[in-house]
Structure formats: C-alpha cells, structure tokens
Amino acid sequence: MQRTCAFALALLTLGGPACIIVDDAEGDTEGSSPTSNGSAEEGSSGVDETAEGSSGGGDETGGDEGGDGYQDPAPDCTTPGECTCEGCPSSDIDTADILAGDATSWTFSGTIMDAAGDGEFFIEGPDGQTFGGTIPTDESGAFSFTTPLFCGEQLVKCVWSNDAGQYVLVTRVITEGCVEADIRVGLTWDELGDDFELHLVRPGGQINTADDCTWTTCVGAGPDWGVEGDASDDPRKDVDNTGAYGPENIFLAGPEEGTYTVLVEHWGGGDANAPGTVTFNVDGKTTVVEIDALAPQHVWTAGTIEWPSGNVTTGQEIYDCSGEWSGGCTAMLP
Secondary structure, three states: OOOOOOOOOOOOOOOOOOOOOOOOOOOOOOOOOOEOOOOOOOOOOOOOOOOOOOOOOEEEEOHHHOOOOOOOOOOOOOOOEEEEOOOOOEEOOOOOOEEEEOOOEEEEEEEEEOOOOOEEEEEEOOOOOEEEEEEOEOOOOEEEEEEEOOOEEEEEEEEEEEOOEEEEEEEEEEEOOOOOOOEEEEEEEOOOOOOEEEEEEOOOOOOOOOOEEOOOOOEOOOOOOOOOOOHHHOOEEEEOOOOOOOOEEEEEOOOOOEEEEEEEEEOOOOOOOOOEEEEEEEOOEEEEEEEOOOOOOEEEEEEEEEEOOOOEEEEEEEEEOOOOEOOOEOOOOO
C-alpha cells in the first residue's frame, strides 16, 4: 500500500524557469556538434559504478581513493546559457541565475521540443562534489525534476538529445546561509521503482527509530543527534519522494564519531527488478553505488560512512523484510 507523507516543500523560483537534462539512450549521437557557450561533448550515464550485482560484500573508498562521482555530460558548456546545434532539440526556457537563499533543493520544470526520450541532470558544487539522475520527459516534452543543492555557486546542466546532437541548458544556482554538510547522501531510482526510501542510521542505531534519519523523523526537522539541544548537528531530509525516480536527499553537519549506515527500502509495490543509485558526498568527495534490482519490502545496505575519517564502504547486501514489515521494515537493521 502506498504511504502518504503530509510534508510539502515550498520552492520559490526567481527569474525565468530553468532546467537540466541529458539523453538516456545508449550509443553515440551523430550530426552537428553543439555551438554557442562552447561545444557540448557526447553524454554518458554519468555514474561511476563502485559495486555491481546483488551479492554481499562491498568496496571501500575514502581519502584519495574515493569514487569519481558523476561525469560532466557537457564539460565545454561552462557559463549559463545554451549549447545547441542545427536540428538539435530546442526550448523556450529563459536562462537566468537563480538566487536560492538557504534552500537545500530546487525543482526545475519546463518543456523541450524534439528531444528523444528522457534526460539526465548533472550538478556540481563549488568543491567538486556532484549529483545526477534521470529526468522523466513525457511525449509532449514536458518535464519536472528536483535536485539537491550544494552550498554556494553551482551549475545545473540539462542535456536533451536527438539524432542531430545535443541541446544543453546551463543554469547557475547560488545559495547563501545554507548548511555546510559534512555528509550528504542522495537516492534516485527509475520508473520500475515505487517509493524507494532513503535512511541514514547513526552509529549504534537501528532502521525506523529515532536513530534513523528518514521520512518519519527527518522531514521538516531532524532528530536531536550529537550535542543535546544543538540543532546545527542534527540530520535533515529535505525531499521525500513517494513515486518514481526520486531524488531523496539527507544531509548532516558536525557528525559524531562512529560508523553511519545508509539503507534503502523499496517501500511501495513496484517491480522486483527496480534498480537504484545512491550518491555519497562525504568530506568533499563523491562516491556512487548502484544496485540492479531491489524488490518491494526489501532493504539494501548501500554502504557505511566512517567519521571523522570520511571513509565510505559501499555494499550490495539485500535483506528480505517482507515478514517483518509494519509501516516499514521492523527488523533490527543494520
């Protein structure tokens, strides 16, 4: 049964609508190369796969050995504006800087013409941390997606493709007075998934308790972790997506010492073969881990974070919680 979350995140867009997207189709694009604002290179999935398959085990990263994160799909497009070519997709979207205040996420929407299929967004923060995901685009070209935001100035890139090439739209987003998170974790999934749920469990904690930052504890205000009564070191979850694609985003500043565990529930009644992606942005480094299939009422241990070292160990362990499910997994995980 699909749950309902009563929280709604209000977002104010300044200036004209903005957006981002990248073609999800495989293979090279042919035709004219993009012009204006540099020339956009051919995109890729943007994901550095640090673990594959569905068996147990993990891949330890950290220090200088951290994952490379998402690849920029249009590295030559470096200023706000359009990179386009003759016959490429087009849009009537105005490009303008967005002054986002202390917002931790932002919703982009608009219409693209003559694009082939869905897209993929890419965002890079001031210190090189990255995030990305799929943008569902319907047959009319309408799209809408939400991305987490980093602190400071960042570029959000959208790339739509067709047989002629790529159309790239670059938007600059500036945040001020925001939380400088030491730990950020983000979750995306595709149309096969129905309400994936992201969890950050504190050292010694258990899923779906006060020691777990998730939709029941962290949306709007976080649980009191770290120094009692000090909200600056409490975790937050700013987006709780109850459908397909996501994303979901958890961030934490001033973590206490110990091992944090990142878990993902398949909450809804989606397909048993639904894939998912978790992005760790920890201590200035990005690590991305994917899973091929997460069935409903199963829990994926995506990885652990050691603090203060910042080491990330990714994992593929899946737990069948269907026999211990009551408004979420009630098993003693991790």
